[in-house]
Amino acid sequence: MDHINQKDRKTIIYIKNMVSRLGIAMVQSKLEALNLQYTGVFLGKIELSDPVSKADLKDLTELLRPYDFHIIEDQATITVERIKALIIDQILLSEDGPKPDYTKLISNTLGRHYSHLSQIFSNHEHITIERFYIGQKLERAMELLENEELTVTEIAIRLHYSSVAHFSTQFKHITGFTPKSYRQERPQIRKGRDAAINMEKILA
Secondary structure, X not given: OOOOEEEOOEEEEEEXXXXXXXXXXXXXXXXXXXXXXXXXXXXXEEEEXXXXXXXXXXXXXXXXXXXXXXXXXXXXHHHHHHHHHHHHHHHHHOOOOOOOOHHHHHHHHHOOOHHHHHHHHHXXXXXXXXHHHHHHHHHHHHHHHHHOOOOHHXXXXXXXXXXXXXXXXXXXXXXXXXXXXXXXHOOOXXXXXXXXXXXXXXXX
């Protein structure tokens, strides 16, 4: 179990694709079903209070598989998933505060030069960290537009765009919709939406 970090009887397990609050709640329920005591469940990471047996790890793997969550087995993938989790967390945490310096945060948290981490991320995901950050900001913008609690201007400010025009232009370029038309045309629950984040356009 080289991919499982066990320190001072605490076990840390990294999970691929667990990048939402809903995913955290689902993983917590699976841990409870297996009676595994956890000290924390975060984006992309589980902290258990005790070492985990091979049998429990196998059971957890099987319970997570239907949700496309996978226990990570190599260091490069762990690094990439940690970067993703940091970015998603910072987008949410910075909405009521100053614009985050995600490059400095990533470097300081992972204890390595940003250029090295950026290369690992790009080689693994075939997209830069900056482009991933843009994509996640727009995913968050979609959620805020669907909630209808904030104006387009307030959303642009909350997500630290330099102007409403910049926000609207980037949103339309990536999704094919203006923020206003997206809000008007999309249902409250996104099921197979056509206004998906277009990764080819983010790469452009």
